[in-house]
Amino acid sequence: MSSALRKLGLLFYVVDRNSTTFETPEEVPKIINEAIPMFTILLLLEIGVIFLTGRGRVRMGDILSSSGHGLLYEMGKLVVHLGELSLYQWMYQYRLLDLDWRSAVTWWTAALVTDFAYYWYHRAVHEVNIGWAAHQVHHSSQDYNLSTALRQSVFQRYFSLPAYTPLALLGIPLPAIIVHVQINLLYQFWIHTELVGTLGPLEWVFNTPSHHRVHHGANKWCLDKNYAGVLIIWDRIFGTFEAERRDQPGQEIAYGLVDQPQTHNTLSLQLFYYRAVFTKALSMSTWGDFFRALFYGPGWTPGSPRLGDPTTFPDVKAPRPVYGPKVPVWQQVYATTHYFICLMVQQILVTNSEVLSWEVMACHLVFIVVTLGVIGGIYDQRWWCAWLDVARCVTFLVYWTHVVSVIPWPALDSLMASILAASALLQASRALTGLWTSLTRQKKIIKKD
Numbered sequence: 001m002s003s004a005l006r007k008l009g010l011l012f013y014v015v016d017r018n019s020t021t022f023e024t025p026e027e028v029p030k031i032i033n034e035a036i037p038m039f040t041i042l043l044l045l046e047i048g049v050i051f052l053t054g055r056g057r058v059r060m061g062d063i064l065s066s067s068g069h070g071l072l073y074e075m076g077k078l079v080v081h082l083g084e085l086s087l088y089q090w091m092y093q094y095r096l097l098d099l100d101w102r103s104a105v106t107w108w109t110a111a112l113v114t115d116f117a118y119y120w121y122h123r124a125v126h127e128v129n130i131g132w133a134a135h136q137v138h139h140s141s142q143d144y145n146l147s148t149a150l151r152q153s154v155f156q157r158y159f160s161l162p163a164y165t166p167l168a169l170l171g172i173p174l175p176a177i178i179v180h181v182q183i184n185l186l187y188q189f190w191i192h193t194e195l196v197g198t199l200g201p202l203e204w205v206f207n208t209p210s211h212h213r214v215h216h217g218a219n220k221w222c223l224d225k226n227y228a229g230v231l232i233i234w235d236r237i238f239g240t241f242e243a244e245r246r247d248q249p250g251q252e253i254a255y256g257l258v259d260q261p262q263t264h265n266t267l268s269l270q271l272f273y274y275r276a277v278f279t280k281a282l283s284m285s286t287w288g289d290f291f292r293a294l295f296y297g298p299g300w301t302p303g304s305p306r307l308g309d310p311t312t313f314p315d316v317k318a319p320r321p322v323y324g325p326k327v328p329v330w331q332q333v334y335a336t337t338h339y340f341i342c343l344m345v346q347q348i349l350v351t352n353s354e355v356l357s358w359e360v361m362a363c364h365l366v367f368i369v370v371t372l373g374v375i376g377g378i379y380d381q382r383w384w385c386a387w388l389d390v391a392r393c394v395t396f397l398v399y400w401t402h403v404v405s406v407i408p409w410p411a412l413d414s415l416m417a418s419i420l421a422a423s424a425l426l427q428a429s430r431a432l433t434g435l436w437t438s439l440t441r442q443k444k445i446i447k448k449d
């Protein structure tokens with residue numbers, strides 16, 4: 001029980017300093033990954049309350065898409081984490097101060113400067129177009145619930161390096177940074193909800209659901225506001241604070257992006273904006289404007305100020321149409337089942353990353369990516385989805401049964417194999433039925449002509 005309470009406390013930055021102080025980076029636990037059961041329980045509770053009260057909105061396609069981003073984000077860490085750590089350690093040798101890793105001063109300083117660095121890093125990924133290509137992922141949901149917090153960009157962490165690495169010069173030990181970056185991000189989980197109104201005096205100092213709802217708005221008055229991680233004071237100091245306009249007619253928040261992408265596909269949402277950025281840059285007539293298109297704000301156009309001219313931005317108002325094709329219930333059950341298989345494989349990989357070979361890791365990363373592509377295809381009702389799924393199920397059925405078994409429990413291993421075999425048959429019949437229907441339709445059209 002005390003362990004559950006300790007994990008719950010982490011979500012609110014209520015933590016015991018001694019149990020979150022470490023001498024070496026290897027000792028620091030994967031705090032975010034360990035919080036996944038807690039995320040799941042709280043999300044289920046929130047769904048229950050939303051169904052009972054009718055406040056807020058949850059949709060399975062949106063939740064699976066957000067959770068898929070979370071899975072990819074955790075997998076991405078396995079690839080780049082070592083590089084980040086070495087860069088910080090290299091910088092640390094030039095430190096100006098020598099802070100003792102065991103001291104309370106170090107712990108509190110690390111908490112404060114990490115949050116300060118987060119503010120600037122978050123602001124930068126909003127104000128630099130190529131950074132926004134990564135960060136827009138987090139803003140791409142038209143719903144606002146706890147699952148939205150999981151919607152993280154895989155590539156955004158590269159943009160955090162210029163913000164966090166200089167903290168090495170202050171002499172903050174690397175383990176302290178790894179701890180506080182994780183707790184800072186964990187804190188931001190619970191503020192993604194419409195169920196909490198305002199929190200009195202806490203609103204003056206802390207980032208709260210109310211402040212962060214404004215950050216997720218596509219309305220003109222919400223754009224580029226409330227960048228805080230834990231402390232809202234940074235926004236108040238640097239002039240980016242905006243209070244929520246609750247109960248003001250016409251000021252309801254329309255969540256999502258100004259130009260809302262019409263997809264639930266995790267992979268498309270992770271990548272689509274990079275293309276938009278480079279298309280914009282390549283359309284410029286001078287080299288200067290080419291680089292401005294990459295490094296100025298997403299709203300910048302030639303001749304306008306660095307962040308664009310707000311008078312030309314579309315003023316999005318709520319309610320606006322919400323993307324989401326109708327998906328039969330059985331397909332939603334199918335997609336959810338495969339999401340949980342994906343989650344299980346991801347958890348096995350993350351917890352065994354030190355002992356598994358890179359080939360096994362790579363093959364299962366492909367499994368996770370393709371599964372998320374299939375789930376997105378189901379919620380977008382794409383024709384190719386059934387074909388891709390047949391290929392996925394057959395390939396991994398053969399791989400798991402004949403090459404390498406990644407699931408260490410035989411009963412579960414056979415259950416997974418049966419699910420994949422049944423899924424391959426089901427999707428093959430759907431794919432062939434679809435092909436037959438379109439061929440017969442074409443024949444009829446030809447006959448009519």
Ligand SMILES: [Zn+2]
Pocket residue numbers: 122126135138139215
């Ligand atoms: Zn943001």
Ligand SMILES: [Zn+2]
Pocket residue numbers: 138148149192212216
């Ligand atoms: Zn957010």
